[in-house]
Amino acid sequence: MANAAAEITSLPPLTVVIPVYNGENFLGETLESVLAQSYPAVEVIVVNDGSTDGTLAVAGEFGDRVRVLDRLNSGVSASRNVGISTAATDWVALMDHDDLWEKEHLANLARAIARRPDADVCYSGGRELIPDPATGVFYPAEVMPFSSEAELPRMLMERCAFIPSATALRRSTVLAVGGFDSRYVNLQDWELWLRLFHHGAKFIHTPEVTLLYRVHLASRTHNALKTLKHSVGVVEQHVLPHFSAFERATRGDGSSADWRERLLSCFGKTVLRGLFR
Numbered sequence: 001m002a003n004a005a006a007e008i009t010s011l012p013p014l015t016v017v018i019p020v021y022n023g024e025n026f027l028g029e030t031l032e033s034v035l036a037q038s039y040p041a042v043e044v045i046v047v048n049d050g051s052t053d054g055t056l057a058v059a060g061e062f063g064d065r066v067r068v069l070d071r072l073n074s075g076v077s078a079s080r081n082v083g084i085s086t087a088a089t090d091w092v093a094l095m096d097h098d099d100l101w102e103k104e105h106l107a108n109l110a111r112a113i114a115r116r117p118d119a120d121v122c123y124s125g126g127r128e129l130i131p132d133p134a135t136g137v138f139y140p141a142e143v144m145p146f147s148s149e150a151e152l153p154r155m156l157m158e159r160c161a162f163i164p165s166a167t168a169l170r171r172s173t174v175l176a177v178g179g180f181d182s183r184y185v186n187l188q189d190w191e192l193w194l195r196l197f198h199h200g201a202k203f204i205h206t207p208e209v210t211l212l213y214r215v216h217l218a219s220r221t222h223n224a225l226k227t228l229k230h231s232v233g234v235v236e237q238h239v240l241p242h243f244s245a246f247e248r249a250t251r252g253d254g255s256s257a258d259w260r261e262r263l264l265s266c267f268g269k270t271v272l273r274g275l276f277r
Contacts (some may be wrong), residue, residue, distance in 0.1 A: 006062040009108040012091045013042045015169060017083030019076050020097035022044060024054040026214065039107035042089050043067055046097075048078040048208040055097075077180035078187045080164070084179060085273055090171045096163040098214045099131065101165075105210035109168045120173040120201035121193070123162040138214060141143035149205045152275055156197055160190035166211045 013118050016034050020027055026047070045064045046059045050073030059068045069082060082094050091113060094108060116122075126144040131137065147161035155161040162232055177199050181187050197203070 010114055011107075012113050013089045014091050014093050014106055014110060015041075015087035015089045016041045016044045016093045016095055016106075017050055017080060017087065018044070018046045018095045018097055019058075019083065020051065020055055021049040021057060021076070021079075022051045022053045022128060023097035024051075024058050026098035027058045028061065029053060030095065030097055031059070033068060034060070034095060035065055037101065037106045037112055038103045041093065041106060043087070045069060045083045045086060047071065047083045049073050049076065049079040075185065077182040077184065081179040081182075084171055084174055085168070087171055091168055092171050092174075093168040096165045098216070099165040100212040100214070102210040102212070104208065108206045108208050108210055112204055113168065116202070117202045118202050119204045120170040121196060121203045122168045123203070124211050125167045125207050125209035126163065126166050126213050127209050129212045129214045131216060132256035137138055140241055143209055143213075144211075144213060146205070148207070149203065152205070156190075156194055157257055160187060161193065162205075163211075163213065165187050165213060167227065170201075170245070177201075197235065211276055218232060 007060050017115070018027075018030065018034070023030075031046070034041065039193075046066055047066045048055055048059065048068060048070045050071065056068065056070065059066055065187065069086065071079070080094065086132040091110075093109060095101070105124060108124060112122050113119055123146065125146055128141040128144060130141045132139060143161075146166065147155040152161055173196065174192070176194050181195075182188075184191050193203075
């Protein structure tokens with residue numbers, strides 16, 4: 001018991017930030033999983049992004065255990081930024097309003113951060129929760145293919161290597177690079193991971209599968225053209241400028257335009273396969 005208490009005092013305090021828009025169906029279950037953590041957060045912030053359903057009432061059922069920030073609809077990126085900037089701690093764990101955590105999720109993240117005090121980003125493993133077609137009941141399915149630390153530099157150049165609900169961020173580092181970019185309706189997480197990476201942020205991974213990512217109609221991006229447009233924007237802004245002249249010269253005709261078309265064509269097919277699988 002004494003050892004456990006000593007460990008807790010050595011772990012970094014965490015704030016949880018949950019942006020939500022019209023999330024009354026899942027928010028309550030998500031908050032229950034956050035509040036049931038073996039290593040509790042210092043505070044839990046729900047940023048209500050102009051919901052028109054019963055989201056505020058659901059959040060209000062948790063009383064002073066949850067701090068609610070109510071604002072006009074501005075999108076998930078702006079809501080995350082408000083929560084991060086308001087947090088009382090320098091480490092912020094991100095959570096989407098429809099996902100769940102196993103009880104050790106925050107503890108595992110905090111232990112990993114304590115072992116690596118130079119870290120700026122820490123992410124866990126994750127598993128999909130999918131609905132039974134007959135009953136609609138969600139059950140655990142495939143483990144999500146998040147990148148290891150060794151694979152991360154390469155995988156970040158190809159795709160979003162992990163998702164927000166798996167992630168804890170150093171608040172000061174995120175604010176220093178400007179937070180999430182509200183111009184990206186989709187893939188704003190990948191854009192921020194790349195921006196942090198190019199600014200020298202240190203990423204660490206705790207492989208335990210403690211995130212349960214809920215897959216449902218509202219959780220998938222169904223506007224393929226909009227997603228592809230934002231994918232192209234991320235690639236052009238954060239991927240292409242970091243390929244060396246040698247890589248450009250040894251692929252295609254050596255021109256920037258040729259390399260761009262090859263990469264974007266390949267990437268576009270990847271995105272569309274993911275959307276319509």
